[in-house]
Every structure is written in structure tokens, then in C-alpha cells.
Amino acid sequence: MxxxxxxxxxxxxxxxxxxxxxxxxxxxxxxxxxxxxxxxxxxxxxxxxxxxxxxxxxxxxxxxxxxxxxxxxxxxxxxxxxxxxxxxxxxxxxxxxxxxxxxxxxxxxxxxxxxxxxxxxxxxxxxxxxxxxxxxxxxxxxxxxxxxGPTHLDIDEYLALSGRERELLPLIVLGYTNKEIAAKLFISTKTVEAHKANIMHKLHLKSHAQLIRYAFHHHLINI
CATH class of the missing domain: 3.40.50.2300 (Response regulator)
Incomplete structure (x- = not known):
């Protein structure tokens, strides 16, 4: 060089x-x-x-x-x-x-x-x-x-999540356990649980199934 x-x-x-x-x-x-x-x-x-x-x-x-x-x-x-x-x-x-x-x-x-x-x-x-x-x-x-900007991709609620919460969401949807997520992101399982609760609250969702539907509906993940 x-x-x-x-x-x-x-x-x-x-x-x-x-x-x-x-x-x-x-x-x-x-x-x-x-x-x-x-x-x-x-x-x-x-x-x-x-x-x-x-x-x-x-x-x-x-x-x-x-x-x-x-x-x-x-x-x-x-x-x-x-x-x-x-x-x-x-x-x-x-x-x-x-x-x-x-x-x-x-x-x-x-x-x-x-x-x-x-x-x-x-x-x-x-x-x-x-x-x-x-x-x-x-x-x-x-x-x-x-x-x-695109008119049909409404992900304002998703973008309001913290950076860490956005990292967790695909892992949750893909079926990773709390322990696996904690190991991957170098955080505790209690922290994972707290982030999960925040995600559900911010997205106004009540179940894992609703979170999966939300992720697929808004094209947030690929499988």
C-alpha cells in the first residue's frame, strides 16, 4: 500500500x-x-x-x-x-x-x-x-x-424500540430460548426477560403468536 x-x-x-x-x-x-x-x-x-x-x-x-x-x-x-x-x-x-x-x-x-x-x-x-x-x-x-419514503411499510412502533430490543426481536420470533439469546448477546437471562416485556408493551402485543404475526406482517425477518 x-x-x-x-x-x-x-x-x-x-x-x-x-x-x-x-x-x-x-x-x-x-x-x-x-x-x-x-x-x-x-x-x-x-x-x-x-x-x-x-x-x-x-x-x-x-x-x-x-x-x-x-x-x-x-x-x-x-x-x-x-x-x-x-x-x-x-x-x-x-x-x-x-x-x-x-x-x-x-x-x-x-x-x-x-x-x-x-x-x-x-x-x-x-x-x-x-x-x-x-x-x-x-x-x-x-x-x-x-x-x-415508502408508503406501505409502517414500522414506526418497531423503530421506537431500543437498539437492543430490535436485536432481540428476530431471535425471539425465530424461537431462540432466553438462555440462547443471553449467550448470543452477552447479557443475563433476566435482562432478556426485561427486554421481551418491553418489546411486547411497546408493540401493544399480548402473546408470542401475535409477535410472530407482527414480524411477518411488517417483513421484519426472513426465514
Whole structure:
């Protein structure tokens, strides 16, 4: 590396190991970029970035089982706005692209595109510029959606949860026990129980079944 060159630390997130390996290899070949972490789901991504040494995230939107990638993007962008997020997804539908950019992603690259798109997008995002894959067609309606926000994804109550509560919710819905959640998040089982009670109260829910329906209805998790 040349003297004085900034080294961007990159996190690669995808539920397929071979995809993570391919992206890591490609990114590590670029001067000034180094993949320092790999994760397989949105929950672990959010937990990893809290350590404070990530500059750029390259992430898929659908990494089951776990939190919906669109929700992960919004959560990270609100909590750590200096982290640059670039989506690398098979989804070319405008609904996904518009939501991702509105929620805080700076770039969106299609997995079906040439590797040069990923490299170019990465460098643009690193420079603080938004970048959409050249194979993505953006309409005036898309621009309006990105500017004003989606009209059918009402998750204000969910976003009112604390960061820790949002980390717990997918784990609860996916059937993790209090002990398993406590071990994963390095907290006590009593703390898990308290967070669970707060989640149910804030979302105005009375049962685990209602919480599951809420999570699926609002597309908060992927399975």
C-alpha cells in the first residue's frame, strides 16, 4: 500500500459462504480496501459494526433466518450514519432498491452484473457518492419514492424500540430460548426477560403468536 493511502475496512455480509469468499477476494485485490469481517445475517452485522472499526458494509438483503436486510440498513444508518452501506443483491425490483436507498444504503449492485460494477460501486461509495448499478433503470416515480419514503411499510412502533430490543426481536420470533439469546448477546437471562416485556408493551402485543404475526406482517425477518 502506498504511503498516505486510506485503508477502508470492509464487512461482507451474505448467507452464502461462497459469495462471501468471492466478494472478499475481489475487494482485497483493490488497493486501499481490506475485508476485516464476514457475517451471515443481519443481526450479526449490526452487532459487529458496534465494535467501531468498520467503514463500509457490502451486504445482501435476504439472509435467512434473521432480520430483513432493509430493516438492518435502517437500524445501522440511524445508529452509525458514518458507516457506508452498499447492497449486493439478486433483487432488481424497484421496491427493494428504493427501500434500500431510502433506508440509508449508498449503493446498490446486482449480483447478475459484471464484477466491474461491484468494484466501481465500492470506490464511489468509499468516496461518499451514491451509486446504482448501471443495469438498474430508475424512473421518476422511483426518485420520488426514494425522496419521500415508502408508503406501505409502517414500522414506526418497531423503530421506537431500543437498539437492543430490535436485536432481540428476530431471535425471539425465530424461537431462540432466553438462555440462547443471553449467550448470543452477552447479557443475563433476566435482562432478556426485561427486554421481551418491553418489546411486547411497546408493540401493544399480548402473546408470542401475535409477535410472530407482527414480524411477518411488517417483513421484519426472513426465514
Amino acid at each position: 502506498k504511503a498516505g493511502l486510506t485503508m477502508y475496512k470492509v464487512l461482507v455480509a451474505d448467507d452464502h459462504p461462497i459469495v462471501r469468499m468471492g466478494v472478499k477476494t475481489l475487494v482485497d485485490q483493490q488497493e486501499g480496501f481490506s475485508v476485516v469481517s464476514e457475517e451471515a445475517n443481519g443481526i450479526d452485522v449490526a452487532m459487529r459494526v458496534e465494535q467501531g472499526d468498520i467503514d463500509i458494509i457490502i451486504m445482501d438483503l435476504c439472509m435467512p433466518p434473521g432480520e430483513n436486510g432493509l430493516v438492518t440498513i435502517k437500524r445501522i444508518h440511524e445508529h452509525l450514519p458514518n458507516i457506508k452501506i452498499m447492497v449486493f443483491s439478486m433483487h432488481s425490483e424497484s421496491e427493494f432498491i428504493n427501500h434500500a436507498i431510502y433506508n440509508g444504503a449508498m449503493g446498490y449492485i446486482l449480483k447478475s452484473s459484471a464484477t466491474s460494477e461491484l468494484i466501481h460501486g465500492l470506490k464511489q461509495v468509499a468516496d461518499g457518492e451514491k451509486y446504482l448499478d448501471n443495469n438498474i433503470m430508475v424512473t421518476k416515480e422511483d426518485l420520488l419514492t426514494i425522496k419521500s
